[in-house]
Amino acid sequence: MHLSSLHKMKAFKEKYLNDLIGKEIKVLDLGSQDVNGSYKPIFDIPGWQYIGVDASPGKNVDVILTSPYHWSQFARSSIDVIISGQAFEHIDFFWLTALEMRRVLKDDGICCIIAPSSGPEHRYPVDCWRFYPDGLKALANFAGLNPLEVYTQWDDVEDYTDGSNAWHDSVLIAKKSQLSFRRELKLHLTSLLFNR
Template sequence: MHPSAMENGRLFFSTYFEASTPALMLDIGSQDVNGSLRQLAPPGARYVGLDFAAGRGVDVVLDDPYRLPFDDGVADVVVSSSCFEHVDMFWLTFNEVLRVLKPDGLFYLNAPSNGEFHRYPVDCWRFYPDAGEALVRWGTRSGYRPALLESFTTYQHLDIWNDFVAIFVKDADCAMHHADCMLDRIERYMNGRRYGVEGILNPQAATEDGARLHALTGHAKPQQ
């Protein structure tokens, strides 16, 4: 878990949950590698770590990454950090997340928007500013009614990674139950989206690495 991913997780919990929340929280990709979201969760929560392999921080080893061993509508929140890039068909996992969430339940996704090829055991995907809305469209097509509450891309912090962060609510009718946003608490971000607000906030076409390279070399960004 790199530093910005940890900070994003801390901000998510402090924004959306009270310290004493007796919530059922499921963590997909929970193995503790240089830290875990578990240590940031509200102390009153029931936290269950799920992963594809046994290890520190893993309570349940998944036999099938596209089937979570929980009944429909039982979880208050599902979190996943630095994992979806390693899931072959992450959109199927997204549907399972929606299935197990309560109607006003939240899904917190943190996945890289850049960075080196790192297999665990595979490395398939990076997530860009339209990814959250695309997942909403997929969930809707699959029979759910999700909404994207907010999304954004972070700047690098003590490492090479720019994180794509997205918060979803299972049922769009419950979107207004979650008025507070992480976007209100961070100073710098790229390509933000917010429920009920049209367009992209703080748009930036170039990646942070690309923008830095252009500044150093003086070469203009190539036209698409």
């Protein structure tokens, strides 16, 4: 976990979640395995239940997913906040994962995805993608999420001496909002089609 990613996730929490301090919420961290750091301390707030989720067992993993595209361990509309950093570039079909995020988010639930726009190949176990703001907006639109903020750290930051600048992270912050019955049905059928 590089420093710039930790800073971006902390900024997300402070801007979008501080109003939820004192309330009971569930925060799901997709790709939570602690390889060299974790977001968990950022969300260590009384009343907040942090759930670390990953494809394989390891440190900071509470739930092991059998598939990144169908999270059978989580009910529809059961999670308040989904965070994910440095995971989407490792997911073959990340757009299906975004559909699953929408499924488990509560109405008006919020998500924050941090993914690199550049940087060297780093396979865990694969490294498939890099993301720009337009791509993240397209992902949100595909999954029926309302983008609140989308940006990329294009410039190097002098304070990052840990190699963070190699990644030029892109960030998507989006909210689950109500869709028409027809659109909900289309998203559901799309997910079913690819998960069977």
